Amino acid sequence: xxxxxxxxxxxxxxxxxxxxxxxxxxxxxxxxxxxxxxxxxxxxxxxxxxxxxxxxxxxxxxxxxxxxxxxxxxxxxxxxxxxxxxxxxxxxxxxxxxxxxxxxxxxxxxxxxxxxxxxxxxxxxxxxxxxxxxxxxxxxxxxxxxxxxxxxxxxxxxxxxxxxxxxxxxxxxxxxxxxxxxxxxxxxxxxxxxxxxxxxxxxxxxxxxxxxxxxxxxxxxxxxxxxxxxxxxxxxxxxxxxxxxxxxxxxxxxxxxxxxxxxxxxxxxxxxxxxxxxxxxxxxxxxxxxx
Amino acid sequence: xxxxxxxxxxxxxxxxxxxxxxxxxxxxxxxxxxxxxxxxxxxxxxxxxxxxxxxxxxxxxxxxxxxxxxxxxxxxxxxxxxxxxxxxxxxxxxxxxxxxxxxxxxxxxxxxxxxxxxxxxxxxxxxxxxxxxxxxxxxxxxxxxxxxxxxxxxxxxxxxxxxxxxxxxxxxxxxxxxxxxxxxxxxxxxxxxxxxxxxxxxxxxxxxxxxxxxxxxxxxxxxxxxxxxxxxxxxxxxxxxxxxxxxxxxxxxxxxxxxxxxxxxxxxxxxxxxxxxxxxxxxxxxxxxxxxxxxxxxxxxxxxx
Numbered sequence: 044x045x046x047x048x049x050x051x052x053x054x055x056x057x058x059x060x061x062x063x064x065x066x067x068x069x070x071x072x073x074x075x076x077x078x079x080x081x082x083x084x085x086x087x088x089x090x091x092x093x094x095x096x097x098x099x100x101x102x103x104x105x106x107x108x109x110x111x112x113x114x115x116x117x118x119x120x121x122x123x124x125x126x127x128x129x130x131x132x133x134x135x136x137x138x139x140x141x142x143x144x145x146x147x148x149x150x151x152x153x154x155x156x157x158x159x160x161x162x163x164x165x166x167x168x169x170x171x172x173x174x175x176x177x178x179x180x181x182x183x184x185x186x187x188x189x190x191x192x193x194x195x196x197x198x199x200x201x202x203x204x205x206x207x208x209x210x211x212x213x214x215x216x217x218x219x220x221x222x223x224x225x226x227x228x229x230x231x232x233x234x235x236x237x238x239x240x241x242x243x244x245x246x247x248x249x250x251x252x253x254x255x256x257x258x259x260x261x262x263x264x265x266x267x268x269x270x271x272x273x274x275x276x277x278x279x280x281x282x283x284x285x286x287x288x289x290x291x292x293x294x295x296x297x298x299x300x301x302x303x304x305x306x307x308x309x310x311x312x313x314x315x316x317x318x319x320x321x322x323x324x325x326x327x328x329x330x331x332x333x334x
Numbered sequence: 335x336x337x338x339x340x341x342x343x344x345x346x347x348x349x350x351x352x353x354x355x356x357x358x359x360x361x362x363x364x365x366x367x368x369x370x371x372x373x374x375x376x377x378x379x380x381x382x383x384x385x386x387x388x389x390x391x392x393x394x395x396x397x398x399x400x401x402x403x404x405x406x407x408x409x410x411x412x413x414x415x416x417x418x419x420x421x422x423x424x425x426x427x428x429x430x431x432x433x434x435x436x437x438x439x440x441x442x443x444x445x446x447x448x449x450x451x452x453x454x455x456x457x458x459x460x461x462x463x464x465x466x467x468x469x470x471x472x473x474x475x476x477x478x479x480x481x482x483x484x485x486x487x488x489x490x491x492x493x494x495x496x497x498x499x500x501x502x503x504x505x506x507x508x509x510x511x512x513x514x515x516x517x518x519x520x521x522x523x524x525x526x527x528x529x530x531x532x533x534x535x536x537x538x539x540x541x542x543x544x545x546x547x548x549x550x551x552x553x554x555x556x557x558x559x560x561x562x563x564x565x566x567x568x569x570x571x572x573x574x575x576x577x578x579x580x581x582x583x584x585x586x587x588x589x590x591x592x593x594x595x596x597x598x599x600x601x602x603x604x605x606x607x608x609x610x611x612x613x614x615x616x617x618x619x620x621x622x623x624x625x626x627x628x629x630x631x632x633x634x635x636x637x638x639x
Binding site: 314 | 384386388433436437439440441443444445447448449451452455456458459565569572573576606608609611612613614615616619620623
């Protein structure tokens with residue numbers, strides 16, 4: 044039992060890490076621009092496809108493909124921000140609806156280009172096993188958890204100590220005040236979008252080798268990431284990290300007691316239950332644009 | 335006056351369509367009607383009240399599966415099953431809606447999305463009742479409406495009934511209050527409106543309409559499959575309402591006709607038609623946020639001048 048529990052906790056930390064990458068990107072974009080980008084999941088998926096493309100067609104090196112797909116997605120993120128979300132600034136409903144339109148465009152564009160079938164992305168790290176106690180995990184699991192931890196630490200450092208990170212936090216706290224003190228808020232918008240979509244790409248590129256690359260691969264991480272954000276408190280970066288991990292571990296551990304078919308519902312049930320008790324989530328201090 | 339005449343002429347033409355239309359065209363028209371019914375429900379919620387639900391089609395699923403269970407397993411008659419299923423979807427809408435409505439704006443959208451996915455998961459996995467992912471086969475069409483032409487008249491009548499309900503609601507005091515809630519909820523509450531009650535009521539009504547549409551859809555397809563009630567379908571419903579024109583009476587009809595008809599007309603591969611639709615949606619939110627109905631209205635006005 045303890046063995047099984049440990050195994051599920053580690054599995055949960057792995058999937059939770061993926062949710063954290065998605066949630067971090069969404070929370071960054073939400074915090075700065077107050078945009079809830081439902082297309083984040085399909086961008087995650089594009090990250091997986093581009094990584095596959097760069098890996099099998101261009102470079103043959105998985106780490107390089109990872110970085111390239113993040114860079115490509117950052118560019119796509121900037122393009123989307125400038126062409127769609129900036130013109131709709133301040134119109135919450137239309138931003139959401141445009142993001143739904145983007146889901147259709149991007150997902151079906153990918154299907155048109157690569158076909159509807161799943162692609163295999165075979166890397167060395169999925170074949171090699173690592174022993175933890177008596178349990179064995181693919182190297183990729185460990186890599187995902189470690190890389191996410193590094194990204195989270197880097198993100199905290201960036202937001203806390205770098206000048207641009209400070210500007211980003213300032214913009215998220217009070218946009219007009221940030222403008223008054225001379226922060227180029229539009230550049231901050233672009234940067235947060237680029238960073239957010241690059242993180243999504245990292246997530247997609249990291250799970251690709253484990254669960255194949257397919258057009259719907261981003262759907263579940265997107266909604267779970269959202270659940271993590273709400274759980275942690277909308278707009279809170281530490282909340283997104285902890286929320287994402289809680290969702291990942293909870294749904295993994297739930298498979299020990301409940302049929303796996305209902306694993307997806309666990310995340311939402313937890314989210315709704317916690318929100319009913321604590322409408323601002325676990326760490327949410329303020330709720331912007333609530334009314 | 336002219337508008338009434340035009341509406342009457344269009345309705346008459348639609349009823350006479352089976353005399354000239356090919357079975358293929360009728361099929362497309364039936365689907366348009368069946369997509370329009372849940373869209374009317376969503377239009378009341380999204381267009382008039384400003385509630386963007388991302389799980390709307392899950393309530394169509396509740397209606398569809400309730401009716402399937404009643405008709406096939408309990409052997410209840412078609413019309414009784416349809417009525418009970420509609421009420422069941424409405425009741426589920428009242429209960430789930432009252433939870434979702436404790437949240438606002440983004441939070442409301444996410445919670446409706448989460449409920450939509452949970453309901454889908456139940457449809458997909460509760461094998462004993464819903465037959466799981468394979469779908470629930472053997473759903474009948476009502477007696478006398480089995481051939482395509484007569485089913486078309488049924489679907490058309492149902493859609494018209496939905497539009498009549500929408501028209502009645504919008505004209506009523508209830509409808510005025512819904513619009514007031516969209517425009518300024520605090521002000522409406524200060525005037526003594528019980529916002530939570532009215533919003534729950536419109537959520538229930540919208541869900542009931544979705545449920546009725548769901549029943550007719552699965553009896554047209556003769557099978558209820560979870561694939562008809564996915565998140566993607568809920569997004570499509572939002573798309574239909576927005577493209578047609580949120581908060582306009584004819585919006586859902588235009589949206590559904592365009593959503594079902596235009597791709598068939600374009601005759602391109604499925605993924606490209608959705609790319610085109612997605613682009614259309616983005617362009618409409620960017621350049622014509624009031625939707626096609628308003629756009630057509632503006633064009634007509636300009637013509638007259």
